Amino acid sequence: MALPPEPIEEVLPSAAWVVEAEVAEVLATGPAPPKPTGVRPGATSVGYKAAAQTVKLRVMRVLKGAPTTELVVEKPVGAYSLKPGNKGPFLVDAAKTILGRYGPDSWHPDRVKQALG
């Protein structure tokens, strides 16, 4: 569902890591979530969701959190999916789940850096 990303200030406190990273590998993909019903053709914002994924991130830069060069993280069921080569700022919580409604496309990299101060 194409809602705007959550305000980064609400999400950032939950981030154990903020990294600039690239998806190196999709390790696993969960079951397809149920589809919305009664959708008229051509409608938008109907709430399609992509399956959860387990992905390996190649970390280029750590902006917050313990230094690392690789993270294996969960992409929850949601409005986006990842494939190798996707990159951007990833906010990851202590349980290694990617935060932000659109993962690396949730916020412009400059906005992330600004929020980190």
Place this chain on the structure above:
Amino acid sequence: MPIRFNDTSLGAAYSTFEAQRRSNPNLKLGQEQVLQLVALVGDGHRGWSASKVASELKKPGLSREQQLALVKGGMTASEKLDLAAILDQGTVPLEPGARQFLEAVLDRSSPQPPPPPPASNGLSISGDQKNGLSGVTKAGATIEAINISTAPTGRLHMDDTAVIGKADASGRFSMAKLTGDQAMREGDLVRMRARYADGSTSDWVTVKATGIAAKDTSNAAVALFRIGLTDAGTGKVSVANINASRQVSEPGAQLQFTNLRSGEKTKVTVTETGGFPEGFSLNGKAGDSFSVAASDGVNNTGFTELVGNVTVPGGAPSGRDLIPDPALHKDELDAAGKPRFSKATFTGPLFIDGARAEDVQQGQIGDCYFPAAMAAIAKANPDAINNLVKDNGNGTYTVTFKEKDWATGRFKDVPVTVDGDLWARSYGGPLYGRSANSSDTRKMELWFPLVEKAYAQWKGSYDTIGNGGHSSDVFEAVLGREGQQMSIYAGNLDRVFDTIKKAVDAKQPVAAGTYGESEEARYTNSGVYADHAYSILGYEQTGSEKYVVLRNPWGESEPSGNGANDGIFKLKLQDFAKLYQNVMYLN
């Protein structure tokens, strides 16, 4: 006997102070004025102008040693004589700190008193704040500060400090200033600490600014949107700061809550952390509204000027709710079905500079088709928006939609009247559709959020409109003509472009929708989002290249390389066709 200056600009500047002294016999030159003077002699430094030197001298974080080096680096021998004359023969007295600075510029062994030891907490502040903050801490420490009188209405935490100065080798710092929204006014509270070389910090020190103006005229600011009221069920309403890491108001300020139903007034003093005392409550019940007034002890001591109203969620609205409001989307209800958000009354102008696409910003609701359509209409035909919504002058607004009468085949008017109450986010601004200045209930341009609210009212609730839809339905509802949808595929690109071109040229709105189901992967990193509607604002044609100009109704987030992140971007027609499944327009 007047001083004969070698440097004419220095002489002219000093003459100005002499003239001021004649009309104000109490005038003394402080650190600020002396920096103005020495900037005029430091202008030989790297070929800088005097104004550049002055600006460098006042840079936050510059130590006294660095200031001295800057001045001495550009000073000539004759200018040195001029400064010596000001010290020894000047008719305008110097404040002690200013005199010591001039003596240091001239390398005189002044009888400078040793700095007082810093307070036991590591930081002490001295004097007034006429020329900024001065004090003593450990040598080389940086000085961090935040204006906690202005911070509440922003989004700052109480420790979101700015570096405003640096202590010199003796531990002194002076002229340290906050700037911009944080600039100190008379009576403001400034929270400060020193950060030492090893990264540790002093204790916090809070200073009430004095000496800046004759009178404290700035009342305590209040973040109304952080005041959370909860019906405690026993005739009491619990009051809390719903974003406890940020302030509701400045510490020590008094807030007065007046129950608009019972008239009962209750005062509370804001705590040191900018919130409410633990367990603070009001007499009231769900649906009650309270007006809020504030006083910093100097301004508005009679609590006659109101900041605004806050309402206890749930229950029947109090008598102040002019029109019953559409219910929240189901995602914003708690497990018991009660709203997780409160309402705020917005009283800003309906239009600031007419209706513009840029006024439209989608909120946290799945109705992208609606703001995409409204922005497209605002771009193509702003008069249609002006005619759509009217201010009734009594706190209510009437939005007149169009609906097809299936008996006659014609469109008929459907007037919907709403008030300015909008569901509000904990950190301020509307939860759903909003416009610029959204965190200020008195300034936000209202037309878009009110039209969205009226649409929700008409259709049943925000939940009814917040689970997807078609922009063409909104075109119909606003303009009273049948909407159309055209699918995009490889074989009809020219037809799609012609349709867009004709609509744009005829000043008719157009929108486009992206793919949803199972197509999310194609969008990641593209700058375009799946299952989403976009306004089409225009087209461009350069030779054989055709482009579509689009706008994300979020008012931000777009493919890279499209200038400011304002949601407006253009795509080549071929790229547009890969990412969008349809265009919507009027028949």
